[in-house]
Amino acid sequence: xxxxxxxxxxxxxxxxxxxxxxxxxxxxxxxxxxxxxxxxxxxxxxxxxxxxxxxxxxxxxxxxxxxxxxxxxxxxxxxxxxxxxxxxxxxxxxxxxxxxxxxxxxxxxxxxxxxxxxxxxxxxxxxxxxxxxxxxxxxxxxxxxxxxxxxxxxxxxxxxxxxxxxxxxxxxxxxxxxxxxxxxxxxxxxxxxxxxxxxxxxxxxxxxxxxxxxxxxxxxxxxxxxxxxxxxxxxxxxxxxxxxxxxxxxxxxxxxxxxxxxxxxxxxxxxxxxxxxxxxxxxxxxxxxxxxxxxxxxxxxxxxxxxxxxxxxxxxxxxxxxxxxxxxxxxxxxxxxxxxxxxxxxxxxxxxxxxxxxxxxxxxxxxxxxxxxxxxxxxxxxxxxxxxxxxxxxxxxxxxxxxxxxxxxxxxxxxxxxxxxxxxxxxxxxxxxxxxxxxxxxxxxxxxxxxxxxxxxxxxxxxxxxxxxxxxxxxxxxxxxxxxxxxxxxxxxxxxxxxxxxxxxxxxxxxxxxxxxxxxxxxxxxxxxxxxxxxxxxxxxxxxxxxxxxxxxxxxxxxxxxxxxxxxxxxxxxxxxxxxxxxxxxx
RNA sequence: GGUCCCGUAGCUCAGUCGGAUAGAGCACCAGAUUCCUAAUCUGGGGGUCGCGUGUUCGAAUCACGCCGGGAUCACCA
Numbered sequence: 001x002x003x004x005x006x007x008x009x010x011x012x013x014x015x016x017x018x019x020x021x022x023x024x025x026x027x028x029x030x031x032x033x034x035x036x037x038x039x040x041x042x043x044x045x046x047x048x049x050x051x052x053x054x055x056x057x058x059x060x061x062x063x064x065x066x067x068x069x070x071x072x073x074x075x076x077x078x079x080x081x082x083x084x085x086x087x088x089x090x091x092x093x094x095x096x097x098x099x100x101x102x103x104x105x106x107x108x109x110x111x112x113x114x115x116x117x118x119x120x121x122x123x124x125x126x127x128x129x130x131x132x133x134x135x136x137x138x139x140x141x142x143x144x145x146x147x148x149x150x151x152x153x154x155x156x157x158x159x160x161x162x163x164x165x166x167x168x169x170x171x172x173x174x175x176x177x178x179x180x181x182x183x184x185x186x187x188x189x190x191x192x193x194x195x196x197x198x199x200x201x202x203x204x205x206x207x208x209x210x211x212x213x214x215x216x217x218x219x220x221x222x223x224x225x226x227x228x229x230x231x232x233x234x235x236x237x238x239x240x241x242x243x244x245x246x247x248x249x250x251x252x253x254x255x256x257x258x259x260x261x262x263x264x265x266x267x268x269x270x271x272x273x274x275x276x277x278x279x280x281x282x283x284x285x286x287x288x289x290x291x292x293x294x295x296x297x298x299x300x301x302x303x304x305x306x307x308x309x310x311x312x313x314x315x316x317x318x319x320x321x322x323x324x325x326x327x328x329x330x331x332x333x334x335x336x337x338x339x340x341x342x343x344x345x346x347x348x349x350x351x352x353x354x355x356x357x358x359x360x361x362x363x364x365x366x367x368x369x370x371x372x373x374x375x376x377x378x379x380x381x382x383x384x385x386x387x388x389x390x391x392x393x394x395x396x397x398x399x400x401x402x403x404x405x406x407x408x409x410x411x412x413x414x415x416x417x418x419x420x421x422x423x424x425x426x427x428x429x430x431x432x433x434x435x436x437x438x439x440x441x442x443x444x445x446x447x448x449x450x451x452x453x454x455x456x457x458x459x460x461x462x463x464x465x466x467x468x469x470x471x472x473x474x475x476x477x478x479x480x481x482x483x484x485x486x487x488x489x490x491x492x493x494x495x496x497x498x499x500x501x502x503x504x505x506x507x508x509x510x511x512x513x514x515x516x517x518x519x520x521x522x523x524x525x526x527x528x529x530x531x532x533x534x535x536x537x538x539x540x541x542x543x544x545x546x547x548x549x550x551x552x553x554x555x556x557x558x559x560x561x562x563x564x565x566x567x568x569x570x571x572x573x574x575x576x577x578x579x580x581x582x583x584x585x586x587x
Numbered sequence: 588g589g590u591c592c593c594g595u596a597g598c599u600c601a602g603u604c605g606g607a608u609a610g611a612g613c614a615c616c617a618g619a620u621u622c623c624u625a626a627u628c629u630g631g632g633g634g635u636c637g638c639g640u641g642u643u644c645g646a647a648u649c650a651c652g653c654c655g656g657g658a659u660c661a662c663c664a
Binding site: 031032034036038039040043047049052055056062085086087088089132169172173174292293294295302303304305306308318319320322323325326327328332333358359360361362363364365385387388428429430432433434436444445446447448450452453456459460463464467468469471472512515516520521524527528531534535537538539540541542544547548549586 | 588589590591592593599600601602603604606607608609610611612613619620622623624625626627628629644645657658659660661662663664
């Protein structure tokens, strides 16, 4: 239940009445009418902009129209007060029992609080990570991985049918390099002295087991053989091993994909999917042979104007048309990506999201142009960019370089601080802002650490509900009683109302976060909710009658237990979206 | 030079279908514990929302132009 949309529906009823009375000429602008929490609590519970939005078509002064709306609103049984303020805002105060319904809604087990139907079951494809299968995941992949996974959960919570997908770049030159590197390790496993790994090959030890496996499986079959004889076989074995490793790395962060899509599969068959996609685009007249103008500004040294196969990306908002074929005639990465996204579209995804690193920002326009072109505007693609993460330890940057061997893997980070900390911190910042990750700070047990702060709130609630209340009221069985059995009208303290109002925000926050594809909004909300709880807790220090447990008042304790239980489930719900395990106790 | 992102308190950052007097944390200052975990909380000072123009009842938010920082720029992935 979303209290604000509930009252907006009531308001629309009022506006309909005014329409019938002829006060309003039509309902054209009703979509622009909003019911929102006011920034300033002295402005009541909800602020309505209807009079300002509709004044012009009604040919009335905003405040005069507001007067008419107000009169009808006051007749609603859930509205206590309605006042006109400022340029024509209508501020309403709703009945306490309306607020108390929020607690009931938050505890309703039949319909988890905050879930939304806004997605209407539409299919969404969230593609993320898609790291090259050439080695273990490093820390740079963390953020995109966590972000994509949380975004997928968020959209699912908001009513979409979500698929998490990983695009395996198993067709480019880099997997050939992988194969050569693995071949070297294979020779090593056969007892050959290989010395230093040559420049340009992957030096990591993680390929040693692959070499061993190859040696076990194929003996010396590929020893001294031409590359063409072993490249494919070894490449396939190596890629499979790398993907297995990547899947394990992701599992350490509690990330699992629904679908893995192989780039190479696009190149199989005759005609293959890439050729088909290009043919389709060509039929639409979007492909031509031509020469691109050289880049503006400084000319690259090796600039070589030549005719190539181009996609008319400029027809769809890109800055320049884009090449689909390389000099040697093979397809570009972009051509494969068009075919890939075209395939998503054919699989029924009208909503696609790509999560990429900041260095791919320049790729967004052409990809959006492509999607627009082949779907003829039916599909939409949103590309989310994740900015860099700076690793710090005690405020000092952690130096990383692949050469010196000090580069940090995703696994190392997760093993040191745990998946929950990694996930929450990565999500506690807008995706397109860079982020500092300080190993010391994120493990600190203090309010400076948002992960801890939120977890502590959840643990406090758990402690009260399942340790302290049973001590005080042994006959009170929390798991059996429900919000209807308790008298929520006893929740009248301003701090308690503040908590309820914060709870009421949750469905709004979920929808806003889902609409903007910004899971960090959930993290910030949880922080605010936790802060409100800690505040109310501490008010009980000065005023004992405000404590959640009043040993001489069973009814009041019961009502408050329902309130904090509602907060606890909402904290757990939000943490669930972020993929963070709520803790019942702090160690 | 083109494109994209960023510019909000001393620092790190929230704040987009445009809403009223712009928020939080850190840091700084002053306080709270016979009590469900003080692992927390309360109060205070601190701002030309980079600059300018425009759109309108109303702009941190939208449009255009500047300034500053970052990323990226045929063919690689």
